[in-house]
Every structure is written in structure tokens, then in C-alpha cells.
Amino acid sequence: MSNAGSACNGQPSLNAVPTHGQPLWLLAELTYKCPLQCPYCANPTNFASKTDELTTAEWVDVFTQARELGAAQLGFSGGEPLVRQDLAELISEARQLGYYTNLITSGVGLNEHKIADFCEAGLDHIQVSFQAADPEVNNLLAGSKKAFQQKLKMAREVKAQGYPMVLNFVTHRHNIDQIDRIIELCVELEADYVELATCQYYGWAYENRNNLLPTRAQLERAERITNEYRDRLAAAGNPIKIIFVTPDYYEERPKGCMNGWGQVFLTVTPDGTALPCHSARMLPVEFPNVKEQSIEQIWNRSNGFNHFRGYEWMKEPCVSCDEKEKDFGGCRCQAFMLTGDANNADPVCSKSPHHDLIVQAREEAELPTHQEPIFRNERNSRVFAKS
Amino acid sequence: MSGVEITPDQTPVLSRMFRFQWEKAQDSYVLLYPEGMVKLNGPAGEVLALVDGQRTVTDIIQSLQAKFPDADGIEQDILEFLGDAREQRWISL
Numbered sequence: 001m002s003n004a005g006s007a008c009n010g011q012p013s014l015n016a017v018p019t020h021g022q023p024l025w026l027l028a029e030l031t032y033k034c035p036l037q038c039p040y041c042a043n044p045t046n047f048a049s050k051t052d053e054l055t056t057a058e059w060v061d062v063f064t065q066a067r068e069l070g071a072a073q074l075g076f077s078g079g080e081p082l083v084r085q086d087l088a089e090l091i092s093e094a095r096q097l098g099y100y101t102n103l104i105t106s107g108v109g110l111n112e113h114k115i116a117d118f119c120e121a122g123l124d125h126i127q128v129s130f131q132a133a134d135p136e137v138n139n140l141l142a143g144s145k146k147a148f149q150q151k152l153k154m155a156r157e158v159k160a161q162g163y164p165m166v167l168n169f170v171t172h173r174h175n176i177d178q179i180d181r182i183i184e185l186c187v188e189l190e191a192d193y194v195e196l197a198t199c200q201y202y203g204w205a206y207e208n209r210n211n212l213l214p215t216r217a218q219l220e221r222a223e224r225i226t227n228e229y230r231d232r233l234a235a236a237g238n239p240i241k242i243i244f245v246t247p248d249y250y251e252e253r254p255k256g257c258m259n260g261w262g263q264v265f266l267t268v269t270p271d272g273t274a275l276p277c278h279s280a281r282m283l284p285v286e287f288p289n290v291k292e293q294s295i296e297q298i299w300n301r302s303n304g305f306n307h308f309r310g311y312e313w314m315k316e317p318c319v320s321c322d323e324k325e326k327d328f329g330g331c332r333c334q335a336f337m338l339t340g341d342a343n344n345a346d347p348v349c350s351k352s353p354h355h356d357l358i359v360q361a362r363e364e365a366e367l368p369t370h371q372e373p374i375f376r377n378e379r380n381s382r383v384f385a386k387s
Numbered sequence: 388m389s390g391v392e393i394t395p396d397q398t399p400v401l402s403r404m405f406r407f408q409w410e411k412a413q414d415s416y417v418l419l420y421p422e423g424m425v426k427l428n429g430p431a432g433e434v435l436a437l438v439d440g441q442r443t444v445t446d447i448i449q450s451l452q453a454k455f456p457d458a459d460g461i462e463q464d465i466l467e468f469l470g471d472a473r474e475q476r477w478i479s480l
Contacts, residue, residue: 024424025422069412072410072412072413072419072424073419073422073423075422098408098410100406100420124406124419124421125421125422127421127422164403164404166421166422192404193421239476
């Protein structure tokens with residue numbers, strides 16, 4: 001009975017619809033409202049122009065339909081999902097449908113009573129994000145003076161109430177050199193999983209890339225220190241799991257983005273637009289809305305979800321590449337943002353004729369940055385919405 | 388502790404980190420955990436379905452022997468699986 005289970009790595013199961021997998025992961029972006037202003041936020045830069053939000057009943061309908069198609073994991077995200085006053089109700093409905101429910105929060109707006117209410121509603125896990133391991137850098141990046149103390153308090157409360165806890169640190173050039181302090185803080189807070197997730201350069205992070213991308217030396221040092229901690233903690237019998245995500249800007253082959261377009265992930269944005277990943281809204285592709293189509297239609301038959309399934313859409317060098325089934329040509333959003341054509345190879349790939357754009361970004365990372373980051377807030381978003 | 392032998396009078400308990408359930412879309416039992424899922428094979432699912440913090444290892448073995456009377460050497464398989472499950476921190480004893 002060894003090999004009793006295989007990790008859910010997104011491979012479509014054998015009895016799935018032949019051309020694509022099931023939407024195992026449903027990410028519910030409940031709102032774009034957020035009390036913080038992180039300059040690497042993944043939300044669209046023009047979020048201020050999108051103020052519509054699905055009602056409680058509409059969300060429950062989305063959860064019900066997606067569950068029937070096989071969704072097992074449900075992430076409550078945003079913006080800051082705590083802004084939604086009906087969050088406990090949504091958790092309760094989702095839990096009764098059989099989802100494993102994940103709350104992905106900054107911790108700002110949380111308190112011990114809400115943590116207890118969510119537990120009663122059936123919430124399975126809470127992920128708290130931090131901006132840094134020390135109050136000054138954290139609060140500067142978050143754009144809030146009280147954020148760090150609040151996060152510490154809430155992380156302790158989450159564990160005190162018995163939840164599994166993931167701590168998420170988005171790493172970049174301003175905090176990656178403190179990786180040892182970050183890991184020590186996570187150990188102290190008794191995190192079960194730690195995600196040292198490098199910035200993904202979409203949305204606000206793309207606008208602030210010069211301010212965020214670490215140098216290769218910074219990255220290599222951080223990875224080495226992380227590995228040393230992993231070994232030391234494992235030897236001491238500490239069950240903490242540390243996940244280190246390197247920025248794809250330092251790779252020579254692209255990531256197999258989202259385990260393939262429309263294979264595992266379904267994101268529903270605050271206004272009901274359904275996306276194969278949370279960044280896809282930027283693409284020149286028409287995406288369906290849950291108010292107009294059923295989840296079954298959206299997942300199996302919509303143009304938006306079928307657009308980059310399979311290999312038909314590919315151009316060279318992808319089309320004749322023997323690695324295309326591994327990485328699917330990389331990320332469509334990155335190809336579009338950097339080359340202007342979403343059908344191109346992701347320029348992270350050294351075979352891409354546009355790979356020099358990535359090399360150039362690496363070279364720029366070696367230079368000091370002097371400009372102020374653009375914070376993710378309503379005022380700045382309105383500027384993007386106009387342009 | 389891994390490597391320590393499992394004894395018949397112990398009572399396995401599922402770790403709070405994992406939720407065990409039948410998943411219709413997978414046609415199998417699964418363990419769900421933060422942002423992930425382990426799809427269990429048939430025998431593993433049968434054993435974990437009996438882990439409720441009440442039944443001892445002996446109870447579990449007897450239940451499965453009664454359910455699958457034709458299966459040979461089932462006791463050893465169950466003990467090995469429980470050992471693996473403990474190592475993966477799915478259960479504690």
C-alpha cells in the first residue's frame with residue numbers, strides 16, 4: 001500500500017472530458033476592495049473602474065455549479081475578502097457543498113470573533129500574507145502603519161483556534177535579503193506551510209518591476225539560506241513546509257503556467273467574469289460571465305476557455321518544440337505583455353526571439369532603483385483606467 | 388515518530404491538517420489540505436475511512452478482514468499503510 005496517493009498536481013484524470021481536466025480549483029475573488037496598497041498586487045491596474053460585485057446568491061450558485069464539475073478547493077480571495085459582510089455565510093454554504101475552504105487574507109479587518117465565526121461556519125484553513133518580517137518595511141509596502149502588529153496578532157489567533165495556517169511572503173528586492181528573519185518569524189508563529197513566493201510580474205507588479213525584481217545574487221543567496229533552514233528544521237523534527245518560488249525571469253524555460261490553460265483553475269472575478277487564471281483579464285480575449293452563462297458552458301464550451309487549450313494556436317518556436325507538452329509555451333499573459341502577441345512563446349524561454357527582453361530586465365535589476373513605487377490604491381487605479 | 392512500530396492497541400487520529408472525504412468527481416476517497424488534494428487508492432481509502440479517533444488498530448483490521456474475507460495478508464498491509472500515513476503526517480497514533 002505504498003504510493004497510496006498521488007499529489008493533486010493538476011494532471012487531468014483519465015475519466016475526465018477528453019480534451020481538458022476538471023476545474024479542481026475555484027478562486028473566488030469576492031471584491032477588489034482592500035485596505036492595503038501593496039505595489040505588487042495581482043489585481044488589474046484599472047480595478048477602480050470595475051465596481052460591480054456578485055450578490056451572495058450569485059456566489060452560492062457559482063459554488064454549487066463548480067462543485068458539480070469537480071471543484072474541490074475553494075479560495076476566498078480579493079482584494080481583501082474580509083470586506084464582504086457575507087463572508088461567513090459564503091463559507092458556510094461552500095463547506096456544506098463539500099469544498100475545502102481557504103481564506104486568503106491580509107489579516108487586516110480580522111479579529112478573534114470573526115476567526116471563531118468562520119470556524120463555526122466550517123472554514124478549513126487561513127492563509128495570512130505578510131509584506132516583510134519587520135514592521136517598518138512591512139508597513140511601508142502595505143501602505144499602513146498598523147498592518148504588521150495586526151498580522152502578528154491574527155496569525156497567533158489563527159493557530160490558537162486550531163486552524164492549519166499558511167503564511168505567505170511575497171518576496172522582492174526590498175525584503176529578500178531578510179529571508180532568514182522571515183523564516184524565523186514563520187517558525188515562531190508555528191506556520192504549517194510557508195510560501196516564499198516571488199513577485200509575479202503582472203498587474204501592479206509589472207508596473208513596479210524595476211522596483212521589485214531582485215538581482216540574481218540576491219535570489220541565489222535567498223535560495224541557499226532557505227535550503228539550509230529546510231535541512232535544519234527537518235533534522236529538528238519540525239513539520240513546517242517551506243515552499244520557495246523563484247521568479248521565472250531567472251529561468252531559461254517558462255513555467256507550465258496554471259498547469260495548462262483551462263485545465264485545473266477557474267477564477268471568478270468580483271463582477272462575475274470567469275478566467276482561466278487571475279491575470280488573464282488583460283488579454284485581448286473575450287471572457288464569459290457567470291451571470292450570462294452556466295459554469296458548465298464556461299468551462300467546456302466558451303471561446304475564452306478554449307482559446308489556448310491544445311497546441312493549435314502555437315507559433316514557432318513552440319509548435320515544433322519537444323517541450324511544448326511540458327510548459328505549454330509558458331504564460332500567455334507574459335507573452336502578451338512583453339511581446340504584444342499572446343500567441344508568441346513566453347519570452348522567458350531562451351528559444352524565444354524576444355528573450356532579450358528578459359535578459360534586459362535582469363540587467364536593469366543590477367542597477368539601483370530611485371523611483372517611488374506606484375501603490376495599489378483607488379487614486380492610482382483611476383489613472384490606469386483612463387489611460 | 389517514524390520508524391516506531393505500530394501496536395494493535397493504538398488509536399489512529401486524522402491530523403487536523405487534513406480532511407478526508409469521498410469525492411464523486413474523482414471516484415475515490417481523497418485527503419484535502421490547504422490548497423491541495425491527495426487522491427487515495429482503494430485500499431488506502433478503506434483504511435482511512437475507519438480512522439475516527441475511536442477505533443483501535445485492531446478494530447480497523449477486524450473490520451476490513453470482515454469486509455474483505457478473501458484478501459490474504461491484509462493485516463500486514465494495513466500496518467504498513469498506517470506507518471506510511473503517520474510518516475506523511477496524515478494521522479497520529
